[in-house]
Amino acid sequence: MRLSENAAIGSLVLANRLVKSATLENMATPEGLPTRDTLRFYERLARGGSGLIITGYAYVHPSGRSYPLQHSASSDAMVGMWRPVTDKVHENGSRIALQIVHGGRQCRPVPKTGTSLFAPSRIPNLVYFTLPRKMTEEQIICTIRDFGRAAARAREAGFDAVQIHAAHGYLISSFLSPLTNRRKDDWGGTPELRFRFLAEVFREVRSAVGDDYPVMAKMNISDFVPFGLSPKDSFPAARRLASLGLDALEISGGLLENPMAMCRGSAPVDVIGRGKTFAVRMYFSMSLQFMRLFLPFRENYFQDYAARLKPTLSIPLMLVGGIRSLSGAEQILQSGCADFVSLARPLIREPDLPKKWRKGIADRAGCTSCNRCLGEMEQGSRLACYLKPETGST
Numbered sequence: 001m002r003l004s005e006n007a008a009i010g011s012l013v014l015a016n017r018l019v020k021s022a023t024l025e026n027m028a029t030p031e032g033l034p035t036r037d038t039l040r041f042y043e044r045l046a047r048g049g050s051g052l053i054i055t056g057y058a059y060v061h062p063s064g065r066s067y068p069l070q071h072s073a074s075s076d077a078m079v080g081m082w083r084p085v086t087d088k089v090h091e092n093g094s095r096i097a098l099q100i101v102h103g104g105r106q107c108r109p110v111p112k113t114g115t116s117l118f119a120p121s122r123i124p125n126l127v128y129f130t131l132p133r134k135m136t137e138e139q140i141i142c143t144i145r146d147f148g149r150a151a152a153r154a155r156e157a158g159f160d161a162v163q164i165h166a167a168h169g170y171l172i173s174s175f176l177s178p179l180t181n182r183r184k185d186d187w188g189g190t191p192e193l194r195f196r197f198l199a200e201v202f203r204e205v206r207s208a209v210g211d212d213y214p215v216m217a218k219m220n221i222s223d224f225v226p227f228g229l230s231p232k233d234s235f236p237a238a239r240r241l242a243s244l245g246l247d248a249l250e251i252s253g254g255l256l257e258n259p260m261a262m263c264r265g266s267a268p269v270d271v272i273g274r275g276k277t278f279a280v281r282m283y284f285s286m287s288l289q290f291m292r293l294f295l296p297f298r299e300n301y302f303q304d305y306a307a308r309l310k311p312t313l314s315i316p317l318m319l320v321g322g323i324r325s326l327s328g329a330e331q332i333l334q335s336g337c338a339d340f341v342s343l344a345r346p347l348i349r350e351p352d353l354p355k356k357w358r359k360g361i362a363d364r365a366g367c368t369s370c371n372r373c374l375g376e377m378e379q380g381s382r383l384a385c386y387l388k389p390e391t392g393s394t
């Protein structure tokens with residue numbers, strides 16, 4: 001397999017095997033609608049030559065919103081507003097998928113709105129210091145329907161596919177994880193029952209968009225925390241998703257409490273601690289540095305997991321995490337451990353990296369994995385690279 005060759009995800013044909021992995025944009029209106037910034041951001045990416053662009057996570061219901069300027073997929077108003085964006089991406093030869101999410105226990109607490117956080121079980125959130133409520137059966141069913149409605153809107157808005165966000169500790173991921181799902185009813189207690197929520201979300205989405213429309217998912221292969229999801233349960237879950245009719249799976253890892261698993265590299269403690277008390281700054285700083293010791297950056301850091309999963313998986317696999325060079329990306333594809341390579345931070349810095357790679361202008365991406373994009377995003381800033389282009393310093 002080569003990076004520059006055409007490839008398919010279900011009925012969708014892509015110009016190449018390079019995917020822009022989802023990154024929250026912080027560019028929406030307070031109502032969650034796309035803005036001129038959103039349009040410009042995706043136009044630049046499409047011009048840059050990625051075969052498929054996956055948007056940042058859009059919430060399927062206001063109760064699942066994590067950030068004030070996050071995009072929404074929860075109301076019909078999004079359909080007409082995303083049209084110019086999806087059209088622009090298509091004009092520039094790329095394809096675009098909407099990532100849909102419910103934030104669950106990882107939503108930021110919104111003061112004075114009276115909305116409460118909910119999750120499979122009452123497990124405290126150690127970053128925002130919140131305690132979610134345990135979801136009732138009725139809330140579970142309503143949320144599954146919200147995913148279906150959001151996917152239908154995506155199709156109507158001109159998106160070429162949807163990606164169900166089942167990774168990184170958000171609601172679906174928290175159902176999959178034995179750490180955060182302690183239920184003993186029909187939604188927890190065994191790996192099969194913890195998987196049930198994702199299975200039902202997938203079925204609902206599939207029936208909302210039809211058999212011919214590509215539905216993908218992003219899922220943790222491991223939470224990288226004690227008692228969390230591990231390959232013992234995530235690999236069978238991946239195979240079950242494939243047998244249900246998923247079109248492609250992207251694998252990742254980590255939770256809000258352990259972000260260095262997902263985004264390995266430096267810990268931007270000065271950014272994350274900005275405006276916080278000394279005690280909170282110390283708490284974040286020490287915990288992030290501690291995680292870095294166990295989860296250091298190395299290129300293609302989830303590749304070993306992909307190599308183990310891929311031979312047993314019947315659908316295309318996307319590998320994300322630390323892909324920083326053309327040679328490294330080609331090596332992933334040639335070794336056959338993934339069908340697509342997926343990049344996030346490098347394409348925030350250089351949206352035209354795919355073009356540069358195609359023309360042979362560069363091998364290495366300019367991204368230094370400093371994680372300032374992530375830190376600034378946490379502070380509410382717009383998604384951007386906060387390193388100076390020429391020097392690689394802030």
Ligand SMILES: Cc1cc2nc3c(=O)[nH]c(=O)nc-3n(C[C@H](O)[C@H](O)[C@H](O)COP(=O)(O)O)c2cc1C
Nearest residue numbers: 021022023024056057321322343344345373374377
């Ligand atoms: C600023 C930022 C925002 C992100 N937002 C999302 C998101 O909305 N959905 C998601 O699945 N992953 C999100 N991620 C994780 C990336 O998609 C990706 O899994 C991770 O950055 C590792 O890939 P990389 O080494 O190519 O950056 C985000 C990462 C960053 C740095």
